[in-house]
Amino acid sequence: MTSQAFFLFFIFLLFFLLISEGTEYELKSKEEQLLEKISSLEVKVGILENQAEMRSKVIKDVIAKEIAEIKTALEPLNEKHRKLSEDVATLKAIKINKTVESTHAVETDNDPVIAFSAHNPTRSSLSIGQTFVFGSVALNEGNGYNSSSGEFTAPAGGLYQFSVHVCNGGGKHVASAIVHDDTYVAYSVQYQPSGSSCSSVNALLMMTPGQKVLVKCTYSTWFTEDQYRRATFMGVLIHKTA
Structure with a gap:
């Protein structure tokens, strides 16, 4: 190179x-x-x-x-x-x-307590149209029953129940009616040829304060009352409305 x-x-x-x-x-x-x-x-x-x-x-x-x-x-x-x-x-x-x-x-x-129960008629016989007057008062709550007149005057309005029980002697009639302000609402007639018997009549009534209920004779009546038989008139307020 x-x-x-x-x-x-x-x-x-x-x-x-x-x-x-x-x-x-x-x-x-x-x-x-x-x-x-x-x-x-x-x-x-x-x-x-x-x-x-x-x-x-x-x-x-x-x-x-x-x-x-x-x-x-x-x-x-x-x-x-x-x-x-x-x-x-x-x-x-x-x-x-x-x-x-x-x-x-x-x-x-x-619902005030209004009730009465009376017995012992003041007369032993009555004519048609006369009032049954029960003179002995066992109960009178509300003071509606008058033992002198035999009338019950409603202290309050409402539904009431009334009952009448009477007895007759042999061969005698006993006839009763529940009367509401002059209106006959329930009747009973009892006759016994011999011995004695009893009968009852009942009524449910709507009443206003001040209205009256009593028991009247509808046929010539003779009462029998002793230790075994008692005539009674009673009533009770079931329900108050006024």
Whole structure:
């Protein structure tokens, strides 16, 4: 190889080495840039994560604070609601008691005890149209029965029940009728050829205060009354309406 050729070879080799070093440097430079970018991204991601955590914590704190404030604001309302509930319960109890008392008062007022029972006719015989007068009074609640006239006058309006029981001797008639303000509403006639017998008559009547009920003779009558037989006239208020 001539000297000239050797020189040219040396120049070519040197040029090749320079090119190789430049390429390697360029590759290393790009790798370093990528690594720097990755590191930068990791830092940014970390910052974002920290910010997200901080924001989440701030949001949680704000929510917790608002909840606490709402609870504090509701405490007076809850106390008012509790007191109102107690007041309502008290008023309901008072109302129930008053209703019970009122109902009891109404029931007591609507159903007074009005009843009478009389016996022992003042006469042993009567003619048609005469009034049976029972002179002995065993019961007279409400003072409706008059033992002098034989009349019962209703102290209160309502539904009444009346009953008459009379006895006759042998060969005698006993005839009675319950009369409501001059209206004959129930009748009974009893005759016994021998010995004696008794008969009863009953009536349910709606009466207004002041109306009268009595017993009248509807046929010539003879009473029999002794220790085994008793003539009676009785009545009772079943239900008050006025």
